[in-house]
Amino acid sequence: MKTDRHGISDTDRRIADMVRGEASPVPRDEWFVNKTLNRLPPRCERILGLPEIIAAGVVLVISGTVMAVETRHLLQLAESTSDSVADLNPLMLLAAAACALCAALYLAIPVLKNANP
Amino acid sequence: MLTKVQELKLIALCVAADDRRAFGQLVEAYADDVRRLLLSLTKSDVALVDDLAQETFIKAYLAIRSLEGITRFRTWLMRIAYHEFISHTRRNRSDKTIVDIADCDVDMPDDDGDDDDRPVTDANVADALMQLPAPQRAVTQLFYFDGFSVARISTVTGLPSGTVRCYLTRARKRLANLLDKHRY
Numbered sequence: 001m002k003t004d005r006h007g008i009s010d011t012d013r014r015i016a017d018m019v020r021g022e023a024s025p026v027p028r029d030e031w032f033v034n035k036t037l038n039r040l041p042p043r044c045e046r047i048l049g050l051p052e053i054i055a056a057g058v059v060l061v062i063s064g065t066v067m068a069v070e071t072r073h074l075l076q077l078a079e080s081t082s083d084s085v086a087d088l089n090p091l092m093l094l095a096a097a098a099c100a101l102c103a104a105l106y107l108a109i110p111v112l113k114n115a116n117p
Numbered sequence: 118m119l120t121k122v123q124e125l126k127l128i129a130l131c132v133a134a135d136d137r138r139a140f141g142q143l144v145e146a147y148a149d150d151v152r153r154l155l156l157s158l159t160k161s162d163v164a165l166v167d168d169l170a171q172e173t174f175i176k177a178y179l180a181i182r183s184l185e186g187i188t189r190f191r192t193w194l195m196r197i198a199y200h201e202f203i204s205h206t207r208r209n210r211s212d213k214t215i216v217d218i219a220d221c222d223v224d225m226p227d228d229d230g231d232d233d234d235r236p237v238t239d240a241n242v243a244d245a246l247m248q249l250p251a252p253q254r255a256v257t258q259l260f261y262f263d264g265f266s267v268a269r270i271s272t273v274t275g276l277p278s279g280t281v282r283c284y285l286t287r288a289r290k291r292l293a294n295l296l297d298k299h300r301y
Contacts, residue, residue, distance in 0.1 A: 011289060011293055012260075012261070012289065015261055015289065015292050015293065016260075016261040016262070016264070018242055018292070018295065019242060019246070019257075019258075019261040019262050019292075020261070020262055022241075022242035022243060023153075023242075023243070023262060024161075024243060026149045026152050026153050026156060027152075027163055029167065032144070032148055032152075032167065032170070032171075033141050033144045033145050033148065035167075035171060036141075036144050036148075036170075036171045036174045036175070037137055037140070037141050037144070039171055039175055040137065040140075040175060040178055041175075041179070043135055
Protein backbone atom coordinates (compact mmCIF):
# COMPACT_ATOMS: atom_id res chain seq x y z
CA MET A 1 0.00 0.00 0.00
CA LYS A 2 1.46 3.38 -1.02
CA THR A 3 1.51 5.94 1.76
CA ASP A 4 2.58 9.58 1.99
CA ARG A 5 5.17 10.92 4.43
CA HIS A 6 2.55 10.90 7.19
CA GLY A 7 1.86 7.22 6.61
CA ILE A 8 -1.59 7.90 5.14
CA SER A 9 -2.59 5.88 2.11
CA ASP A 10 -5.01 6.77 -0.66
CA THR A 11 -7.46 4.26 0.84
CA ASP A 12 -7.22 6.07 4.18
CA ARG A 13 -7.95 9.37 2.47
CA ARG A 14 -10.99 7.91 0.72
CA ILE A 15 -12.25 6.29 3.94
CA ALA A 16 -11.76 9.62 5.76
CA ASP A 17 -13.84 11.40 3.09
CA MET A 18 -16.51 8.72 3.38
CA VAL A 19 -16.62 8.84 7.19
CA ARG A 20 -16.82 12.65 7.18
CA GLY A 21 -19.38 12.64 4.39
CA GLU A 22 -21.65 10.06 6.01
CA ALA A 23 -21.28 11.17 9.63
CA SER A 24 -24.47 12.31 11.25
CA PRO A 25 -24.22 15.84 12.68
CA VAL A 26 -23.71 16.37 16.39
CA PRO A 27 -27.12 17.26 17.92
CA ARG A 28 -27.25 20.97 18.71
CA ASP A 29 -27.74 21.99 22.32
CA GLU A 30 -27.66 25.77 22.63
CA TRP A 31 -27.71 25.52 26.44
CA PHE A 32 -24.73 23.16 26.65
CA VAL A 33 -22.23 25.91 27.52
CA ASN A 34 -24.51 27.42 30.18
CA LYS A 35 -25.28 24.01 31.69
CA THR A 36 -21.56 23.23 31.85
CA LEU A 37 -20.65 26.57 33.42
CA ASN A 38 -23.44 26.17 35.99
CA ARG A 39 -21.93 22.86 37.08
CA LEU A 40 -18.51 24.36 37.76
CA PRO A 41 -17.55 24.49 41.45
CA PRO A 42 -17.71 27.86 43.24
CA ARG A 43 -14.79 30.21 42.78
CA CYS A 44 -11.75 29.75 45.02
CA GLU A 45 -11.33 32.14 47.95
CA ARG A 46 -9.39 35.22 46.99
CA ILE A 47 -5.69 34.82 47.69
CA LEU A 48 -3.92 37.92 49.05
CA GLY A 49 -1.98 39.94 46.54
CA LEU A 50 1.57 41.24 47.12
CA PRO A 51 0.51 44.86 48.00
CA GLU A 52 -1.93 43.57 50.64
CA ILE A 53 0.73 41.32 52.19
CA ILE A 54 3.25 44.22 52.30
CA ALA A 55 0.66 46.60 53.86
CA ALA A 56 -0.31 44.06 56.52
CA GLY A 57 3.38 43.38 57.21
CA VAL A 58 4.10 47.10 57.68
CA VAL A 59 1.14 47.39 60.09
CA LEU A 60 2.48 44.41 62.03
CA VAL A 61 6.00 45.89 62.30
CA ILE A 62 4.75 49.35 63.41
CA SER A 63 2.29 47.86 65.91
CA GLY A 64 4.98 45.56 67.25
CA THR A 65 7.41 48.46 67.71
CA VAL A 66 4.79 50.59 69.52
CA MET A 67 3.90 47.64 71.75
CA ALA A 68 7.56 47.00 72.59
CA VAL A 69 8.23 50.65 73.47
CA GLU A 70 5.08 50.97 75.57
CA THR A 71 5.76 47.67 77.35
CA ARG A 72 9.30 48.84 78.17
CA HIS A 73 7.85 52.05 79.65
CA LEU A 74 5.35 50.00 81.65
CA LEU A 75 8.13 47.86 83.09
CA GLN A 76 10.21 50.94 83.90
CA LEU A 77 7.17 52.42 85.68
CA ALA A 78 6.78 49.26 87.74
CA GLU A 79 10.44 49.53 88.76
CA SER A 80 9.99 53.26 89.38
CA THR A 81 12.76 54.07 86.92
CA SER A 82 10.57 55.96 84.44
CA ASP A 83 11.08 59.74 84.25
CA SER A 84 7.44 60.52 83.76
CA VAL A 85 4.09 58.78 84.01
CA ALA A 86 3.17 60.65 80.80
CA ASP A 87 5.54 58.28 78.91
CA LEU A 88 2.97 55.54 79.40
CA ASN A 89 -0.10 55.52 77.21
CA PRO A 90 -2.14 52.40 77.93
CA LEU A 91 -4.58 53.23 75.12
CA MET A 92 -1.73 53.27 72.63
CA LEU A 93 -0.57 49.88 73.91
CA LEU A 94 -4.06 48.43 73.50
CA ALA A 95 -4.49 50.02 70.03
CA ALA A 96 -1.17 48.64 68.89
CA ALA A 97 -2.08 45.18 70.17
CA ALA A 98 -5.43 45.35 68.34
CA CYS A 99 -3.73 46.48 65.10
CA ALA A 100 -1.21 43.66 65.35
CA LEU A 101 -3.96 41.11 65.96
CA CYS A 102 -6.02 42.41 62.99
CA ALA A 103 -3.03 42.35 60.66
CA ALA A 104 -2.09 38.83 61.72
CA LEU A 105 -5.66 37.57 61.21
CA TYR A 106 -5.90 39.37 57.84
CA LEU A 107 -2.87 37.43 56.67
CA ALA A 108 -3.74 34.11 58.28
CA ILE A 109 -7.47 33.64 57.58
CA PRO A 110 -7.35 33.35 53.72
CA VAL A 111 -4.37 31.00 53.96
CA LEU A 112 -6.17 28.80 56.51
CA LYS A 113 -9.38 28.83 54.45
CA ASN A 114 -7.57 27.72 51.32
CA ALA A 115 -5.66 25.07 53.25
CA ASN A 116 -8.90 23.64 54.72
CA PRO A 117 -11.72 24.31 52.21
CA MET B 118 -12.73 27.51 15.41
CA LEU B 119 -10.25 29.33 17.62
CA THR B 120 -6.80 30.32 16.43
CA LYS B 121 -3.84 29.22 18.54
CA VAL B 122 -3.40 32.78 19.84
CA GLN B 123 -7.07 33.08 20.85
CA GLU B 124 -6.90 29.67 22.51
CA LEU B 125 -3.76 30.62 24.46
CA LYS B 126 -5.33 33.91 25.54
CA LEU B 127 -8.46 32.17 26.82
CA ILE B 128 -6.45 29.52 28.67
CA ALA B 129 -4.27 32.24 30.23
CA LEU B 130 -7.41 34.11 31.40
CA CYS B 131 -8.77 30.91 32.96
CA VAL B 132 -5.49 30.19 34.75
CA ALA B 133 -4.64 33.71 35.89
CA ALA B 134 -8.06 35.22 36.59
CA ASP B 135 -10.42 32.25 36.94
CA ASP B 136 -12.33 33.83 34.03
CA ARG B 137 -15.44 31.73 33.43
CA ARG B 138 -16.51 33.63 30.35
CA ALA B 139 -13.19 32.71 28.77
CA PHE B 140 -13.73 29.10 29.76
CA GLY B 141 -17.22 29.29 28.27
CA GLN B 142 -15.67 30.28 24.95
CA LEU B 143 -13.33 27.29 25.14
CA VAL B 144 -16.31 25.02 25.87
CA GLU B 145 -18.20 26.47 22.91
CA ALA B 146 -15.21 25.98 20.61
CA TYR B 147 -14.54 22.35 21.53
CA ALA B 148 -17.97 21.04 22.59
CA ASP B 149 -18.72 19.56 19.17
CA ASP B 150 -15.39 17.69 18.99
CA VAL B 151 -15.80 16.23 22.47
CA ARG B 152 -19.47 15.36 21.97
CA ARG B 153 -18.77 13.77 18.58
CA LEU B 154 -16.14 11.47 20.09
CA LEU B 155 -18.48 10.58 22.95
CA LEU B 156 -21.39 10.01 20.56
CA SER B 157 -19.25 7.51 18.73
CA LEU B 158 -18.17 5.80 21.96
CA THR B 159 -21.65 5.66 23.53
CA LYS B 160 -23.37 4.60 20.30
CA SER B 161 -25.32 7.87 20.13
CA ASP B 162 -26.77 7.97 23.66
CA VAL B 163 -27.30 11.74 23.61
CA ALA B 164 -28.22 12.13 27.31
CA LEU B 165 -25.14 10.17 28.39
CA VAL B 166 -23.00 12.12 25.93
CA ASP B 167 -24.11 15.45 27.41
CA ASP B 168 -23.43 14.25 30.93
CA LEU B 169 -19.97 12.88 30.07
CA ALA B 170 -19.11 15.95 27.99
CA GLN B 171 -20.00 18.25 30.89
CA GLU B 172 -17.92 16.11 33.26
CA THR B 173 -15.07 16.34 30.76
CA PHE B 174 -15.14 20.14 30.72
CA ILE B 175 -15.48 20.37 34.51
CA LYS B 176 -12.41 18.16 34.93
CA ALA B 177 -10.57 20.23 32.34
CA TYR B 178 -11.47 23.42 34.22
CA LEU B 179 -10.28 22.03 37.53
CA ALA B 180 -7.02 20.79 36.03
CA ILE B 181 -6.32 23.64 33.62
CA ARG B 182 -3.51 24.99 35.83
CA SER B 183 -1.68 21.69 35.42
CA LEU B 184 -2.02 21.72 31.63
CA GLU B 185 1.34 21.06 30.02
CA GLY B 186 1.95 21.89 26.40
CA ILE B 187 -0.84 24.40 25.98
CA THR B 188 -0.75 24.03 22.20
CA ARG B 189 -2.29 20.56 22.59
CA PHE B 190 -5.41 21.67 24.44
CA ARG B 191 -7.74 19.81 22.04
CA THR B 192 -5.78 16.56 22.42
CA TRP B 193 -5.86 17.01 26.19
CA LEU B 194 -9.64 17.50 26.16
CA MET B 195 -10.16 14.43 23.98
CA ARG B 196 -8.00 12.44 26.38
CA ILE B 197 -10.13 13.51 29.33
CA ALA B 198 -13.33 12.69 27.40
CA TYR B 199 -12.06 9.24 26.41
CA HIS B 200 -11.04 8.39 29.97
CA GLU B 201 -14.32 9.79 31.31
CA PHE B 202 -16.12 7.29 29.07
CA ILE B 203 -13.83 4.45 30.20
CA SER B 204 -14.46 5.34 33.86
CA HIS B 205 -18.20 5.50 33.27
CA THR B 206 -18.14 2.08 31.60
CA ARG B 207 -16.13 0.56 34.42
CA ARG B 208 -18.60 1.97 36.94
CA ASN B 209 -21.44 0.36 35.00
CA ARG B 210 -20.09 -3.12 34.42
CA SER B 211 -23.35 -4.27 32.88
CA ASP B 212 -22.56 -2.12 29.87
CA LYS B 213 -20.76 -4.38 27.43
CA THR B 214 -19.66 -1.67 25.04
CA ILE B 215 -16.05 -1.83 26.14
CA VAL B 216 -13.63 -4.65 25.56
CA ASP B 217 -10.29 -5.36 27.09
CA ILE B 218 -7.86 -2.94 25.52
CA ALA B 219 -5.25 -5.70 25.38
CA ASP B 220 -7.27 -7.67 22.84
CA CYS B 221 -5.20 -6.29 19.98
CA ASP B 222 -1.49 -6.61 20.36
CA VAL B 223 0.97 -5.89 17.58
CA ASP B 224 2.56 -9.27 18.09
CA MET B 225 -0.72 -11.05 17.57
CA PRO B 226 -1.43 -12.26 14.04
CA ASP B 227 -4.02 -10.04 12.44
CA ASP B 228 -5.83 -12.92 10.74
CA ASP B 229 -6.73 -14.71 13.95
CA GLY B 230 -10.17 -15.39 12.65
CA ASP B 231 -12.12 -13.22 15.06
CA ASP B 232 -15.21 -11.38 13.99
CA ASP B 233 -13.56 -7.96 14.00
CA ASP B 234 -11.93 -8.62 10.65
CA ARG B 235 -15.00 -9.61 8.73
CA PRO B 236 -15.85 -7.22 5.90
CA VAL B 237 -18.84 -5.00 6.35
CA THR B 238 -21.74 -5.83 4.10
CA ASP B 239 -24.00 -3.13 5.47
CA ALA B 240 -24.15 -0.12 3.20
CA ASN B 241 -24.37 2.34 6.11
CA VAL B 242 -21.02 3.74 7.26
CA ALA B 243 -22.38 4.80 10.65
CA ASP B 244 -23.68 1.26 11.28
CA ALA B 245 -20.34 -0.16 10.20
CA LEU B 246 -18.54 2.04 12.72
CA MET B 247 -21.01 1.12 15.45
CA GLN B 248 -20.19 -2.58 14.95
CA LEU B 249 -16.60 -1.89 16.11
CA PRO B 250 -15.69 -2.30 19.80
CA ALA B 251 -15.47 1.03 21.68
CA PRO B 252 -11.67 1.51 21.65
CA GLN B 253 -11.55 0.71 17.92
CA ARG B 254 -14.44 3.13 17.31
CA ALA B 255 -12.55 5.87 19.14
CA VAL B 256 -9.36 5.19 17.20
CA THR B 257 -11.25 5.15 13.88
CA GLN B 258 -13.15 8.33 14.73
CA LEU B 259 -10.02 10.20 15.80
CA PHE B 260 -7.98 9.06 12.78
CA TYR B 261 -10.50 9.37 9.98
CA PHE B 262 -12.79 12.13 11.20
CA ASP B 263 -10.58 14.35 13.36
CA GLY B 264 -7.40 13.69 11.38
CA PHE B 265 -5.31 12.80 14.43
CA SER B 266 -1.96 11.10 13.88
CA VAL B 267 -1.25 7.67 15.38
CA ALA B 268 0.95 9.33 18.04
CA ARG B 269 -1.81 11.75 19.06
CA ILE B 270 -4.38 8.94 19.19
CA SER B 271 -1.96 7.03 21.38
CA THR B 272 -1.78 10.07 23.69
CA VAL B 273 -5.57 10.40 23.81
CA THR B 274 -6.38 6.75 24.42
CA GLY B 275 -3.28 5.67 26.31
CA LEU B 276 -2.96 2.74 23.92
CA PRO B 277 0.46 1.79 22.53
CA SER B 278 0.93 3.10 18.98
CA GLY B 279 1.25 -0.49 17.71
CA THR B 280 -2.21 -1.24 19.08
CA VAL B 281 -3.58 1.92 17.46
CA ARG B 282 -2.13 0.83 14.11
CA CYS B 283 -3.62 -2.62 14.59
CA TYR B 284 -7.07 -1.15 15.27
CA LEU B 285 -6.74 1.07 12.22
CA THR B 286 -5.82 -1.91 10.05
CA ARG B 287 -8.92 -3.77 11.24
CA ALA B 288 -11.13 -0.73 10.72
CA ARG B 289 -9.65 -0.18 7.25
CA LYS B 290 -10.45 -3.78 6.28
CA ARG B 291 -14.01 -3.40 7.48
CA LEU B 292 -14.63 -0.04 5.84
CA ALA B 293 -12.73 -0.37 2.57
CA ASN B 294 -15.43 -2.39 0.85
CA LEU B 295 -17.94 0.40 1.45
CA LEU B 296 -15.92 2.85 -0.64
CA ASP B 297 -17.31 1.87 -4.02
CA LYS B 298 -20.87 1.74 -2.74
CA HIS B 299 -20.51 5.26 -1.42
CA ARG B 300 -18.52 6.47 -4.48
CA TYR B 301 -15.62 7.96 -2.52
